[in-house]
Amino acid sequence: MSSFFAKGSKLILIFFLTIFVSGSILTYLSIQNISNYKELTEKKVIEEELALAERFSKDFQNELTAMIQIFTNYVQDDSLVNLDRLKNTVTMQEIKYRFALDKNGVYHWPHFVNNKFKINTKTSSNSYILNLKKAENNEFILRDFKNAKKNYLKTLIIAKNKSDSVYVFNALARLYVKLDQPKKAVYYYTKIINDFGNTTNNFRFPYAYFAASKLLTIQNVDLNTEIKKPLISFLIKLSDGSIPLNDSSAELLSQIAVWAQQLTAKKDVELIENLIARTNVFIDGFNNYNKPVFDILQTNDSTSTTERIDDFYVIKPLSEKYDELFLFKKNKIISFGFSVSLMVIFDLVVQNQVSDNMNFQYQIKLIPNDRIGYTTSSYLETSSNFSPYFTNHKVQINLLNEEIVEEYVFRKKLFYGLGLMLLLGTMILGLVVLIQDVQRKKHMAKLRDDFVSNVTHELKTPLTSINMFADSILLGRVKTDKDLKKYANIIVKESEKLKRMITNILDFSKTENDKLAYNLKECNLSEIVIATLEEMKYWLEINSFKTTVEVEKNVIVMADAEGIQQALYNLISNAIKFSISKKELHIRLFKKDFNTFLEIEDSGIGIPKENIGHIFDKFYRVNSKENETISGTGLGLTVTRDIIEAQNGQLKVNSTFGKGSKFTIIITT
Ligand code: ADP
Numbered sequence: 001m002s003s004f005f006a007k008g009s010k011l012i013l014i015f016f017l018t019i020f021v022s023g024s025i026l027t028y029l030s031i032q033n034i035s036n037y038k039e040l041t042e043k044k045v046i047e048e049e050l051a052l053a054e055r056f057s058k059d060f061q062n063e064l065t066a067m068i069q070i071f072t073n074y075v076q077d078d079s080l081v082n083l084d085r086l087k088n089t090v091t092m093q094e095i096k097y098r099f100a101l102d103k104n105g106v107y108h109w110p111h112f113v114n115n116k117f118k119i120n121t122k123t124s125s126n127s128y129i130l131n132l133k134k135a136e137n138n139e140f141i142l143r144d145f146k147n148a149k150k151n152y153l154k155t156l157i158i159a160k161n162k163s164d165s166v167y168v169f170n171a172l173a174r175l176y177v178k179l180d181q182p183k184k185a186v187y188y189y190t191k192i193i194n195d196f197g198n199t200t201n202n203f204r205f206p207y208a209y210f211a212a213s214k215l216l217t218i219q220n221v222d223l224n225t226e227i228k229k230p231l232i233s234f235l236i237k238l239s240d241g242s243i244p245l246n247d248s249s250a251e252l253l254s255q256i257a258v259w260a261q262q263l264t265a266k267k268d269v270e271l272i273e274n275l276i277a278r279t280n281v282f283i284d285g286f287n288n289y290n291k292p293v294f295d296i297l298q299t300n301d302s303t304s305t306t307e308r309i310d311d312f313y314v315i316k317p318l319s320e321k322y323d324e325l326f327l328f329k330k331n332k333i334i335s336f337g338f339s340v341s342l343m344v345i346f347d348l349v350v351q352n353q354v355s356d357n358m359n360f361q362y363q364i365k366l367i368p369n370d371r372i373g374y375t376t377s378s379y380l381e382t383s384s385n386f387s388p389y390f391t392n393h394k395v396q397i398n399l400l401n402e403e404i405v406e407e408y409v410f411r412k413k414l415f416y417g418l419g420l421m422l423l424l425g426t427m428i429l430g431l432v433v434l435i436q437d438v439q440r441k442k443h444m445a446k447l448r449d450d451f452v453s454n455v456t457h458e459l460k461t462p463l464t465s466i467n468m469f470a471d472s473i474l475l476g477r478v479k480t481d482k483d484l485k486k487y488a489n490i491i492v493k494e495s496e497k498l499k500r501m502i503t504n505i506l507d508f509s510k511t512e513n514d515k516l517a518y519n520l521k522e523c524n525l526s527e528i529v530i531a532t533l534e535e536m537k538y539w540l541e542i543n544s545f546k547t548t549v550e551v552e553k554n555v556i557v558m559a560d561a562e563g564i565q566q567a568l569y570n571l572i573s574n575a576i577k578f579s580i581s582k583k584e585l586h587i588r589l590f591k592k593d594f595n596t597f598l599e600i601e602d603s604g605i606g607i608p609k610e611n612i613g614h615i616f617d618k619f620y621r622v623n624s625k626e627n628e629t630i631s632g633t634g635l636g637l638t639v640t641r642d643i644i645e646a647q648n649g650q651l652k653v654n655s656t657f658g659k660g661s662k663f664t665i666i667i668t669t
Contacts, residue, residue: 015434019427030420034413041409042380048358049382049397056364056395057386059349064387067340068309068327075329075336083108083334096324096339097285105294108334110282111241113204124164131155135171145179166196166207173214182218183226189215190230197234197243208234208243213252216259228268231256235275239282250283285339289315289326293337296330314389323366325389342366342390359408361400366393378402447619447634454633458501461631462494469494493538500569504639507566508618511642518560518646525555525564525596525667529589532568536576543576544583551589557596557667563643564665567651570636571600571663577630578661579604596667603660612655616641 033040083100100109107113135151138144152172159165173188189211200206212234215227235256237243253276260272292315296306307314315326323342329335346366353364372383372394381398385391399405469487478484510516529551540547575585579602588599605626607615614620619634621627637651644651644665655661 012431012435012438016431019431023424023427026423027420030416034416037412037416038405038409041405041412045360045380045399045405046382048360049362049380050384052358052362052364052397053382053384053386053395056349056353056397057384059353060345060386063345063349063352064325064340064389065309067345068312071312071327071329071336071338072310075331096341096344097281098336098338099282099285100334100336101293101297102334103297103332105297107244109241111244112282112286113200113206113244113246125158125160128155128158128160128164131158132168139171139175139178145175149175149179162196162199163201166192166199167201169196170207170210173211177214177218182220182223186215186218186223186226186230190226190233193230193234193237193243197237200244205246205248206243208237209246209248209252213255216255221262224263228263231259232268232272232275235272235279239275239279245279245282245286249279250287253279253283285326289328289337289339292326293328293335296328297335301330316389316391323390323393342393360404362397363400365396365398367396368393372396380405444619450621451619451633451635454631455501455505457631458633459498462498462501465494466491466498489538496535500566500573501633503566504570504633504635507639507643508635511639511646516642516646518563518643520558520560520647522556523559523561523564525557525559525598526551526553526589528559528561528564529568529587529598532565532572533587535565536569536572539573539576540585543579545576545579545585546583547585547587549587551587552591555589555591555596557669559647559649559667563647567640567643567665568598568600570640571665574636574663575600575602575604575661577632578602578627580626582660584660591669594669596669598665598667599662600664601660601662606657606659606661607653607655608657612653615653616651 098109099107099112101107131151132155135148135155138148138151142148149172152168152175156165156168156172159168169188169192173185173192176182176185176188192211193208197206197208199208212231215230218227234243235253238245238249238253257273257276260269263269263272292306296304296313296315299306304313307316309327312327312329315328324339325342326337326339328337343366350364367383369392378398380402381396383394383396386393386395469490472478473484473487478487507516529549533547533549572585572587576583579585582603584603586599586601588597588601590597605624607622608624611622611624615622616637618638620638621632621634641651647667649665649667652664652666653661654664
């Protein structure tokens with residue numbers, strides 16, 4: 001038993017130390033963790049941003065490669081069929097503009113005329129040249145405009161080709177300006193634009209350009225509506241390629257834009273501006289890429305140092321202004337070029353990007369290199385290069401909502417704090433439960449210890465008596481028959497006591513193993529009570545008890561006679577044991593309603609109120625001054641209650657400390 005105590009104390013100590021040490025470590029780590037949490041979270045944010053930037057860079061490259069694959073499909077056949085396909089069907093928004101040109105650099109699409117390339121002049125008829133000279137002589141030398149007009153009209157009739165005709169129409173328009181008949185001049189210029197858009201002079205310069213620029217010089221507000229119409233048709237033809245673009249297109253377009261400002265209808269201004277913008281995109285493209293494209297066309301492929309992606313030459317933007325890339329496929333017959341817009345690829349990548357596995361939400365922006373660091377004041381932003389082809393920009397990633405970090409950190413701290421408190425609380429609770437359990441076990445062990453010495457003592461007392469009286473008889477010290485009978489009676493009574501005690505211990509052992517069971521039979525309780533009292537008579541008498549008995553006759557109950565006797569014996573024994581000064585015993589047996597009551601009442605020492613709840617516990621004995629000298633095992637009441645309850649009865653107690661106790665057995669009939 002004592003080893004158990006030592007074990008229990010050691011267990012508590014080990015457990016306590018474990019909890020203390022692990023609790024302290026946990027608390028320390030958690031506090032460290034909580035205080036570093038902001039830093040850790042910020043680190044995580046930066047890590048996620050870098051991961052996102054890396055993914056962006058990869059996706060960007062993939063998107064570009066996919067786009068190039070599509071271009072490759074369009075231009076894989078080196079033929080004019082492809083050119084038509086390209087002109088009419090490629091509507092990819094990623095392509096800002098595109099062009100196709102032959103090995104000499106002549107533009108097939110859009111229509112762009114490079115003045116460097118002269119064409120053979122068409123030969124006109126002699127009569128045409130003769131008449132024309134006559135008319136020009138009238139106009140410029142003689143300033144005889146009337147005859148000049150007549151001769152121009154004559155020349156027009158004999159003009160055999162478009163270029164001859166348009167030359168004369170141009171002269172007539174010029175003449176009408178000189179004649180101060182602007183309306184007629186506008187008529188002829190309109191005709192040139194509408195019918196001779198494609199027709200150029202010997203320097204491949206389209207007459208429509210002359211016509212458009214002349215129209216702009218006619219300072220007659222009344223004719224603005226008339227002038228607007230050919231100008232709009234000029235712009236439409238420029239943008240759809242039916243009037244070729246050339247090096248002077250940009251200049252003319254800006255003049256038209258200025259002229260359009262005087263128009264009163266806003267719709268017209270907008271229409272003109274849109275048409276100009278559309279055409280300007282192409283002009284920009286030519287200006288930017290004409291030279292590198294010509295260089296590529298003239299170089300031998302094997303010596304070219306220009307960068308390539310698949311079959312395409314990559315022409316990088318010439319200045320920071322350009323957020324596009326030009327991809328050029330050099331073919332034997334027709335070569336193709338596409339410009340792809342950085343922002344459009346960016347939008348595609350961002351649209352398709354999934355930000356899974358991320359704790360936070362980010363925004364992705366493209367920032368020109370010189371603006372890096374100025375766009376936000378966030379310290380949680382990262383910027384990095386994303387493509388070897390767009391080195392003028394960086395991808396910048398920052399948190400969508402920076403406050404969310406604070407919230408996140410707060411929530412995590414709260415979570416950790418509460419978790420820690422819960423953990424420590426549980427540990428302390430565990431410790432308390434363990435201490436209680438160990439204490440209870442200690443207490444039980446002490447009770448068992450006491451029980452062993454008590455039971456030994458209890459058994460020894462009657463045995464000593466029996467031994468002593470039997471010895472006296474054997475040694476012949478008993479002289480009279482009366483004494484012999486008296487001694488024999490003592491031996492019988494003490495052995496009965498011994499038997500009852502042993503029965504108690506056996507019954508207790510049975511209840512501990514759940515084996516206490518009775519075979520209930522109909523029996524006469526009145527007779528059982530009388531018989532038990534008879535058995536106890538000796539003890540009551542030698543203890544000078546005043547006994548009153550009120551027993552109803554023939555009270556029949558379903559019970560086990562032996563068990564009831566044992567219980568009654570125990571209760572009367574207690575009444576005798578725990579009555580010191582006033583020795584009275586009242587036994588009552590009566591029926592009331594459907595119950596049978598058997599009361600055993602004494603006027604003994606009584607039981608203190610605070611102990612009453614425990615008297616049925618095993619090994620329990622009230623620890624008071626009065627009880628000190630009274631021996632016992634603490635089993636009597638435990639066994640008695642078990643016996644009664646095993647017979648479906650109840651055992652109740654009613655006691656006042658110092659006045660006496662009443663135990664009642666209630667059996668339901
Ligand atoms: P034991 O009598 O062997 O001590 P019991 O189980 O019979 O054990 O009784 C438990 C305790 O209850 C006793 O030690 C005693 O303190 C108290 N007790 C029982 N019966 C009486 C009684 N009639 N009067 C006063 N105290 C009693």
